[in-house]
Amino acid sequence: MTSRSSVSHGERAKCHPNALARRLFAIAETKQTNIAVSADLTTTRELLSIAEALGPYIAVFKTHIDIISDFTSDTTDQLQRVAEKHNFLIFEDRKYIDIGNTVQKQYRGGALRIYDWAHIINASVLAGEGIIDALSRTIENGEERDRGILILAEMTSKGSLATGEYTKASVEIARKHKEHVIGFVATRQLSADSRSDEAVPGEDFVIFTTGISISSKGDALGQQYQSPASAMERGADFLIVGRGIYSGSDPVASAKAYRDAGWEAYLSRLEGST
Amino acid sequence: MTSRSSVSHGERAKCHPNALARRLFAIAETKQTNIAVSADLTTTRELLSIAEALGPYIAVFKTHIDIISDFTSDTTDQLQRVAEKHNFLIFEDRKYIDIGNTVQKQYRGGALRIYDWAHIINASVLAGEGIIDALSRTIENGEERDRGILILAEMTSKGSLATGEYTKASVEIARKHKEHVIGFVATRQLSADSRSDEAVPGEDFVIFTTGISISSKGDALGQQYQSPASAMERGADFLIVGRGIYSGSDPVASAKAYRDAGWEAYLSRLEGST
Numbered sequence: 448m449t450s451r452s453s454v455s456h457g458e459r460a461k462c463h464p465n466a467l468a469r470r471l472f473a474i475a476e477t478k479q480t481n482i483a484v485s486a487d488l489t490t491t492r493e494l495l496s497i498a499e500a501l502g503p504y505i506a507v508f509k510t511h512i513d514i515i516s517d518f519t520s521d522t523t524d525q526l527q528r529v530a531e532k533h534n535f536l537i538f539e540d541r542k543y544i545d546i547g548n549t550v551q552k553q554y555r556g557g558a559l560r561i562y563d564w565a566h567i568i569n570a571s572v573l574a575g576e577g578i579i580d581a582l583s584r585t586i587e588n589g590e591e592r593d594r595g596i597l598i599l600a601e602m603t604s605k606g607s608l609a610t611g612e613y614t615k616a617s618v619e620i621a622r623k624h625k626e627h628v629i630g631f632v633a634t635r636q637l638s639a640d641s642r643s644d645e646a647v648p649g650e651d652f653v654i655f656t657t658g659i660s661i662s663s664k665g666d667a668l669g670q671q672y673q674s675p676a677s678a679m680e681r682g683a684d685f686l687i688v689g690r691g692i693y694s695g696s697d698p699v700a701s702a703k704a705y706r707d708a709g710w711e712a713y714l715s716r717l718e719g720s721t
Numbered sequence: 722m723t724s725r726s727s728v729s730h731g732e733r734a735k736c737h738p739n740a741l742a743r744r745l746f747a748i749a750e751t752k753q754t755n756i757a758v759s760a761d762l763t764t765t766r767e768l769l770s771i772a773e774a775l776g777p778y779i780a781v782f783k784t785h786i787d788i789i790s791d792f793t794s795d796t797t798d799q800l801q802r803v804a805e806k807h808n809f810l811i812f813e814d815r816k817y818i819d820i821g822n823t824v825q826k827q828y829r830g831g832a833l834r835i836y837d838w839a840h841i842i843n844a845s846v847l848a849g850e851g852i853i854d855a856l857s858r859t860i861e862n863g864e865e866r867d868r869g870i871l872i873l874a875e876m877t878s879k880g881s882l883a884t885g886e887y888t889k890a891s892v893e894i895a896r897k898h899k900e901h902v903i904g905f906v907a908t909r910q911l912s913a914d915s916r917s918d919e920a921v922p923g924e925d926f927v928i929f930t931t932g933i934s935i936s937s938k939g940d941a942l943g944q945q946y947q948s949p950a951s952a953m954e955r956g957a958d959f960l961i962v963g964r965g966i967y968s969g970s971d972p973v974a975s976a977k978a979y980r981d982a983g984w985e986a987y988l989s990r991l992e993g994s995t
Contacts, residue, residue, distance in 0.1 A: 487823065489830055511823060513787065518832035542818045544845060546878045547942025549761065549785060556763055558792035558832065571818060573847055573873075573887075575880030577943025599847075604820045606849030608890055613847075613882050668821025669851025 451651045452636060452682050453720035456481070456713075463651050467536075467566060467595040468629045471653065474534055475506045475685070480706045481713055483507035483538060483655060485689030489514050491522040497693055498526060502533025504702040507567070507655075509538045509687060512559050523564040538655075539565035542599055546574055547581030554585050562589060569597040569632055572613070576620050583627040595629035600637060603658030605669040621652060629653050634673070636682025656683035660691040661708060675705065679712035725925045726910060726956050727994035730755070730987075737925050741810075741840060741869040742903045745927065748808055749780045749959070754980045755987055757781035757812060757929060759963030763788050765796040771967055772800060776807025778976040781841070781929075783812045783961060786833050797838040812929075813839035816873055820848055821855030828859055836863060843871040843906055846887070850894050857901040869903035874911060877932030879943040895926060903927050908947070910956025930957035934965040935982060949979065953986035 451459060460472035475481050482505045488494045494515060498508055508530065515522055530537050539561050543550045550570070555562045562585065570578050579596065586594045600617035602609045609617075618637050621628040630653030631637060637652070660672035675686055686709045692701040725733060734746035749755050756779045762768045768789060772782055782804065789796055804811050813835050817824045824844070829836045836859065844852050853870065860868045874891035876883045883891075892911050895902040904927030905911060911926070934946035949960055960983045966975040 487826065489826060511819075511827065513831040513833060514823070514826040515832060516830050540819075544816045544818050544847075545785075545814075546876070546944050548940060548944060549788070551942075552761065552763060552788040553785065556790050557787040558789060559787060571845070571847060573818075573845060573882050574876045574878040575882065575943055577878050577880070581942050599818075602820070602848045604848040604851050606851070606890075608847050608849065608887050613887075616880075616882055666822060668825075668855050669849055670820050670822060 452716055455717055459651060464625070465595060465629050467593045468651070468653055470593060471506065471536055471629075474536065478503070478506060478534065479710050480504055480506050481685050481709045482702065482706050483509050483685045483687045484692055484702065485509045485540070485657070485687050486693065487511055487514065487689055488693070489516055491515055491517050491519075491525075494522065495525050495529060497698060498529045500699055501692070501702045502529055502535055504699070504706045505535050507536050507538050507685060509540050510565070511540055512561065518559070520560065523560070527564050536566040537564060538567035538569075538597075541568055543568065543570035543578060543582065544573055545578065547577040550578050551581050551585050554582060555589070562591070562594070566593055567595050567597060567629070569599050571599045571609075572617050572620050576623070579620050579624050579628060583624045586627045594627070596624070596627050597630050597632050597653075597655055598628055600631040600633040603634060603671050605665075605671055622647060622650070625650065630655065630684070632657060634658070634678070634681060634683075653684050654682055655685045655687055657687040659686045659688045659705075661704065663691060675708040676712040676715070679709065679716050726990055729991055733925060738899070739869060739903050741867045742925070742927055744867060745780065745810055745903075748810065752777070752780060752808065753984050754778055754780050755959050755983045756976065756980050757783050757959045757961045758966055758976065759783045759814070759931070759961050760967065761785055761788065761963055762967070763790055765789055765791050765793075765799075768796065769799050769803060771972060772803045774973055775966070775976045776803055776809055778973070778980045779809050781810050781812050781959060783814050784839070785814055786835065792833070794834065797834070801838050810840040811838060812841035812843075812871075815842055817842065817844035817852060817856065818847055819852065821851040824852055825855050825859050828856060829863070836865070836868070840867055841869050841871060841903070843873050845873045845883075846891050846894050850897070853894050853898050853902060857898045860901045868901070870898075870901050871904050871906050871927075871929055872902055874905040874907040877908060877945050879939075879945055896921060896924070899924065904929065904958070906931060908932070908952070908955060908957075927958050928956055929959045929961055930955075931961040933960045933962045933979075935978065937965065949982040950986040950989070953983070953990050
């Protein structure tokens with residue numbers, strides 16, 4: 448894979464073949480932020496409140512919609528309105544992992560109706576290529592034009608098995624489904640992670656990196672963290688930050704601090720590559 | 722792992738260290754069935770109707786609750802009543818895959834409240850051991866006593882990466898969490914799949930095998946099938962059957978046919994081992 452670390456968000460916003468990725472980079476450039484907040488709140492009120500408060504400082508709002516205890520369609524209707532107001536994308540971190548036939552139903556149907564409101568979803572390729580094929584077909588056949596998939600190519604938890612052949616397969620499957628796979632959840636650029644030697648000029652997968660914290664090294668349940676600067680150096684494009692932002696006493700101040708640290712690291716990377 | 726293929730369900734119902742597994746084997750023995758129906762229906766009415774119709778012939782009712790378009794808590798309240806009436810267990814095929822902190826919220830909370838009604842859940846170990854640790858703690862600290870975890874050790878879809886080291890890690894993590902991990906979703910006994918040589922006498926992991934069909938070889942989205950007899954020979958204890966039962970014109974007749982084929986294969990295995 449050609450690493451796009453040295454190209455500016457503004458340039459990628461112009462050149463990316465995928466419309467949703469162009470929109471994502473344009474948002475990052477306009478708002479000068481590469482922060483995706485991981486909003487692991489458990490009530491509609493808290494979710495909307497944090498979206499409204501942090502909206503100006505983030506590019507992406509990442510949800511686990513299935514932890515919202517009082518979820519109704521109104522939850523996501525309102526979230527969509529906040530997203531439009533503050534110009535961010537919604538990423539439902541569903542981590543689809545089932546066979547194709549099942550994920551199509553999970554994505555489009557059910558009470559949560561994720562397809563209707565989430566711009567970005569993600570999926571593991573543990574089940575093989577069929578899952579990405581199925582989700583791509585759902586997007587292809589759907590009425591929304593701004594929908595994209597991230598492949599869960601790596602995980603940041605202790606003892607993760609999303610490594611080696613699994614990560615390589617993620618890259619290969621992404622290449623086959625470039626129309627709808629916009630990138631990866633990974634800890635770094637995956638340039639060297641392919642079982643084929645084929646160079647693919649101009650391809651531009653977006654890297655979302657989890658486990659970002661300015662201060663914490665880990666939690667009691669196996670999560671491990673790295674700093675914004677370290678992640679950006681390794682090739683991250685967007686930094687997913689959760690408890691580091693919203694669990695403190697002043698989430699807005701924390702969001703600004705992460706936005707500034709992330710943007711500065713991004714600018715340093717650009718400068719370093721010129 | 723000591724293979725338990727040669728031991729009868731009745732014997733395992735008496736000896737298994739886990740209360741939920743004892744109950745599962747007792748149900749199988751009483752109803753003479755090792756069928757788990759995969760109920761991939763998308764409305765509450767269809768779900769309850771198929772549970773009521775097939776209840777007498779199955780040991781386990783497997784759900785994807787997030788594909789039910791009109792889900793409310795009444796959906797699962799009613800399903801629990803049908804399960805009691807017909808004496809089967811409910812298995813929510815959620816395939817948890819996130820970090821520990823997140824899966825605890827997904828399991829206990831949210832609109833779907835899976836912990837409240839599902840006897841059995843499953844999880845991938847892609848994220849590492851933390852996920853099983855977190856789900857085990859949730860069960861340990863909860864009020865329900867009949868809750869258990871299956872580790873997704875293999876998948877039957879084309880190009881599955883749930884093989885090799887992933888499957889071995891599944892076995893090792895299961896061994897560390899035997900109080901709450903009752904077994905595996907796998908295509909076979911996993912006796913040889915361990916990175917340690919340590920024999921563990923008396924351990925008894927239950928094998929649930931997916932992709933079972935009397936007639937079909939696969940679907941257009943990568944699913945692959947094997948017969949009940951083939952699966953039982955390889956070490957399956959419970960056979961997960963989906964479209965083979967409910968997509969035909971007479972689901973009850975199909976369920977009976979699968980129950981008979983599965984039970985006969987089970988008896989053949991017992992006889993073959995004496």
